Amino acid sequence: MKITLPDGRDFIKWFKFVTSRSSGPGGQNVNKVNSRVELRINIADCELFTDYEKELIFENLINKINSENELIIVRQIDRSQLKNKEKAIEAFYKQIEKVLTPKKIRKKSKPSKATIQKRLDEKKKLSEKKNYRRKI
8 A cells, every 4th residue: 555655755644534334335234334434634734735736736626625625535445444544545645646746748749741741632632522523
């Protein structure tokens, strides 16, 4: 299980976990065991993020952040609370890594002269074909 970002930041002490009954698999256990896990982390208060990173997170994960500036990740896939907790932590790191990874800037490219000529030739052929369909 991944417990840090590539740069070595560890957020474990900032996590708050809330458990509740899951609607997922569990058989008779589902009514007795709190296997659903909510991972909560207050982005605004977390000192491990720079102001720029916080801004990026608020922009990109706006749907997962509540009014108290908490990022909420819910997992209820497994029957085990521990496995759901691990999956929630893993999902947090994946999302944060995805948000904080800079996007590649697209370089504009020009079509080659041969490609332009080929396109024009195709247009000319199509035009001639349509011309032959006209009534004389």
